Each structure stands twice: as C-alpha cells, then as structure tokens.
Amino acid sequence: MPGFRKLGERQVYDGHLIEVAVGTFVTPDGEEFEREVVHHPGAVVVVPLHGDGRVTLVRQYRAAIESDLLELPAGKRDVTGEDPRVTAQRELAEEAGLRAGHMELVGRFYNSAGFSDELSWVYVATDLQACPTDFQGVEESHMTIEQVALADFPAMVRDGRIIDAKTIIGLALVSSDHR
C-alpha cells in the first residue's frame, strides 16, 4: 500500500532464534504509530510425496505449545545466504531420511504477518530414495515418522489430527495440484 513507511525500530530482545523490536511507522496521513515485530530467519517446508500417494510426516515435541505436533519435515533458514532449495534437501534428509530426485517450489507464505516477518518456502519432493537420518537437537532425537495418505488430508484437518499451519498449507497446495 503506497504511503505507509517505516521510520525505524529499537531492539527490545536479541534471542537465539528470534529478535524482537518495536518499530515506528507512519500512515499515508502522516500519523506515527508503533508495532511490535518479531524478526525470524524464515523457514523451508517439504512435502515428501511418494508414488503411491502417501506423504511422510514427522511427529515432534514443540516447546512453545507444550505438546507434540504432526508436521511436514521443515527447518529454519539458519545458514545465511543458502538457497532455500538446498536447505529443504538437507532438512528432508535429516528429519525424514529421504533424498529427492525432484524438488519443486509450490508456494511461499508469511506465517503470522500481524507480528512476525517469518516467510516459509514450500517444496514438493518427489522421486524419493531412503538415506540416513541425522537428527539435530533434542526434539528431533525423539522424533517419530508417520506416513499418511494425501487423500486423507482434509479429514485430518477437520478432526484436529493436523493443526500445524505449514503442514496444512503444504498438503493443501500439493492436493490442489493433484486433483
């Protein structure tokens, strides 16, 4: 929207994964206002789609919600300047033990643009071959792998088995391509 502008920001928290700032902005009418912004490096999300229509998901503990969550393989873009497709290949291998002969970008999304600049890149991975997993961190070392049928995806959202945004989006985008 032409007319809104950012004047600057002051950092209020410099963390391990996130940085939090209060930004000052100005409206097209010249009115100044402040908004909290969580800076995040962004993420990649991979839909590992097997030839028989199954998708490999992972289940891991998520500290922020104090619960485990059924998710697509994914990871932060924590290597500065790395092509997100390379990050996607690495996360797919580390978490799901899969290598993709074909990896295609199907969409990008802002997870929660009301307060965060996190941008996620969604890939569909096909032509899959097994490789060793390489779990990073304590959550991944307790991760389990589950296979679901892509066709079951809308029902799994409706009944609450899938409640993770990136997983709903990845499966939705791939489903709409394979209708």
Added chain:
Amino acid sequence: MPGFRKLGERQVYDGHLIEVAVGTFVTPDGEEFEREVVHHPGAVVVVPLHGDGRVTLVRQYRAAIESDLLELPAGKRDVTGEDPRVTAQRELAEEAGLRAGHMELVGRFYNSAGFSDELSWVYVATDLQACPTDFQGVEESHMTIEQVALADFPAMVRDGRIIDAKTIIGLALVSSDHR
C-alpha cells in the same frame, strides 16, 4: 509425546500484543534445554463465502513485513474469555461490513509452533448481509476490500497474489468442503 515436560519460564519482554519468554524444558531422558516462546492471545479467521462462490478479502498494510497483504478478515482474541465465534462475527462486521446468518468452525491451526503459541480458529461465514464497517486502528482505516472467486484460489497462491498463511488455510479448507 509423553516424557517432555516444561519446568518453568522467565519473561524477557512484556509487550502490547506479545509476551516473550525463555522456557526451560526437560527431555524424556532428563536432559534440560531452553527454548524461546512468544505468547500470543490467538486469533480468529473468517471466510466470508457468498452464494455465487466469491469470497470477500481485505488488503491492509502489515508493519512486520513492511508491505500490504491480501487477507481474509481476521483479528486477535483480545477480549478475555470471549467465545471465538463472537470475535469472528465482530471482526467480519468491522473489517468487511458483513453479518453472517451462519458461522461454522472449519478448523484450527498453530501459525508457527516452532516459537509461538498463537492458535487460530477458522470459520466459514455464509448467509451474508451488508452492515456498516467499523475500522479499528490505523491499518484498518486504510484497508480496502476485494472480492475473489474461491475457484481462483490455488492459482492465486501459485502466482504469489495470496501469501498469507491464514488466508491460504481458510480458502483451502472451504475449497475442500465445496469440491
């Protein structure tokens, strides 16, 4: 996942919308670890679906990404204890100038469970009637309304016109119900 537990947390930032904490957790093996957690009150998202298959979207400036964004009507759950269906009715009226004769929960999702506890409730609103808008805050006062065909949704994600997580999820869930 049984075995992971939260031991406690210390607040590092107490903001207007969000609160940031560093939590201490323990694995099933007894190993302690820390994770940053952004506490958020949660949100409601509304898919205003007209009888002719169009959906009402809003376009507004989002400070966190320094850009405007095409979105479903939505809002924070900022009234303690309020039924999210009531919040959804209010946001639909305020932002889109619509009242729904029928409002149905179609799913819930965590926006970014890697660092935030934000949980969003998605409703489909039908039997729609016009009412006055009531914009809250400087972004909404410059908001514009756009109508899109639900059938165009996969293409609009693919070409980058829709890049907002809650909007992709809301339109995907309603599309899968209306196939």
